[in-house]
Amino acid sequence: MATAPIEPPQRLVSSLSGDPESPVRRWLTALPTLVQQQLAAWELTLERVHAPGGRSSLVALVRQQDGTPAALKFPVPGRVSAHERAALEVWDGWGAVRLLRSDDTSGALLLERLRSGESLRSLPEAKAVLEAAGTVRRLWVEPPPGHPFETLAGGTEEAVEGLRTAGAVARSAGQLVEQAVELRRGLPAGSEERFLLHGAFRQGKVLAGARAPWLAVGPSPVVGERAYDLAALVLDRSEDLLAGSGAAAVARRRVAKLADSLEVDRDRLRDWTLYRAVDTGVREVAVGDRQRGEQLLEFAAWL
Template identity: 80%
Template sequence: MSTAPVEPPQRLVSALSGDPDSPVRKWLAALPTVVQQRLDAWDLTLERVQAPGGRGSLVALVRQQDGTPAALKFPVPGQASAREGAALAAWDGWGAVRLLRSDETDGALLLERLHGAVSLRSLPEAKALLEAAGTVRRLWVAPAEGHPFETLAGRTEEAVAALETTGALVPAAGPLVDEARELRRALPAGSTEQVLLHGAFRQGKVLAGERVPWLAVGPAPVVGERAYDLAGLVLDRFEDLVAGSGGAATARRRVARLADSLEVERDRLRAWTLYLAVAAGVRESAAGDRRHGELLLEFATWL
C-alpha cells in the first residue's frame, strides 16, 4: 500500500493535451486517483512513476505484498489497449512480458518487472535484428476460438480512411499515397494466414528481462499475417539508412534477410513496409514534422 502522490509524467500529459472535454483528457485528469485506488486494492507499494515514460500509458514501478518487484501499467483507453491484457494472457510469458493481474474496470495491468531502460535499440543493428526476429517468432501463435482481437482486414478499413484524409494534406506524396492505399486494401485479402500478432513490433518494444534476456511489451494485438509484424522491423532505425550511403540497397537487403529468416514472402513484406512508411510519413508531415515525414516517404520510394 502507498500514500505517495501519483503524478502522470509530462510526456504523457503533453501527448494528450487535446480537447479538455475529450474522454482521454478526462481519463488523464482522473488518473492519479485511479492509480492510488489500484495500489490500495492490490496491496502494492509504489516506488516511483516511470519517467519520462511513453505517450500511450502510465507505468509505475511497484512492490507486491511479498516484496516482489512488478510494474503497474495504465494504457490510454482505446481499442488496442483494451486488448493488450488479452494478448499478454494468451502468450503467458512466452516471448512477452508476463501478465500477473488485470482489471477491466480501469484497464490496469500488473506486469513482471523488466529493465525498462534497456531495449534492443541498445544493441548493434545486426544483433538487434537477430534478437528481434527470435522474439517476435515466439509471439506468432494461433488465436483461441472466439478470441477478442480485431483482424488486419478490420483494421484496414479505418486505416485506409485515415490515409486518404492525411494524404490530401501532403499533395507531393500523391502517387505514393495512392499505391499505399491500394496495397492496404489488397494485402489482407491476399493471405489466409491468421496468427496473433504483436501489432506494433519494433526494437524499442523489446526490453531486457530476468527470466529470459529479451521480452516484448506494449502490443496492439491483431490477427493476420506475420509479414505485418516484420514490417515494423524493416523500418527500425530507417534514419540511419537514409543518412548513410547505399541506403536503398541496404533497405532491400533488410527486407530479404528478415523475410527469408522467418519464411515470409519477400514481396508481401516489402508491400506492408511500404504501406507503413507512407502512412507514417504523411501522418508526420500533416502533423508538422515535415523533415521526419519526408525521410519516411523517401524510404518508401526505395521499396
C-alpha cells in the same frame, strides 16, 4: 502505500487531446486518483512513475506485498488497451512480458518488471535484428477461438480512411499515399495466414528481462499475416540508413534478409513495409514530426 502526488509524464500529457471535455482528457485528469486506488486495492508500494514514458500509457514501478518488483500500467482507454490484456493472456509470458493481474474497471495491468531502460536498440544493429527476429517468432501463434482481436482484413476501411486523412497534410506524398491505399485494400486478401501479431513490433518494444533475455511489450494486437508484423521491424533505425551510402539498396537487402530468415514472402514483406512506412510517415508529419515523417516516406520511395 504511496502518499506523494502522482504526476502523469509530460510525454503522455502532450500526446492526448487538449479538449478538456474529451474522454481521454477526463481520463487523464482522473489518472492520479486511479493510480492511488489501484495501489491500495492490490497492496502495492509505489517506487516511481516511469519517465519519460510513452504516449499511450502511464507506467509506475511498484513493489508487491512480498517485495517482488512489478510494473503497474494504465493504458489510454480504448479497444487497443483491452486487446493488449487479451494478447498478453494468450502469450502467457512466451516471448512477451507476463501479465500478473488486471482490473476490468480501471483497465490497470500489473506486469512483471523488465529493465525499461534496456531495449534491443541498445545493441549493435545486426545483433538487435537477430534477437528481434527470435522474439517476434515466438509471438506468432494461432489466435484462440472466439478471440476479440481485429483482423487486418476487417480493419481495411478504417485504415484507409486514416491514411487518407493524415495524407492530406503531407500533400507532397500524394502519389505514395495512393499507392499505399491500393496496397492496403488488396494485401489482406492475398494471404491465408491467421496469426496473432504484436501489431507494433520494433526494437524499442523488446526489453531486457530476468526470466528471459528479451521480452516484447506494448502490443497493438491484430490477426493476420506475419509480413505485417515484420514490416515494422524492417523500418527500424531507418534514420541510420540516411547517414550511409547506397541507402536504397541497403533497404531492399534488409527486406530480403528478414523475409528469408523468417520464411516470409519477400514481395509481400516489401509491400507491407511500403504501406506501413507511408502510413506512419504521413501520421508523423500530421502531428508535427516532419523530419521523422519524411524519413519514412523516403524509405517507402526506395522500395
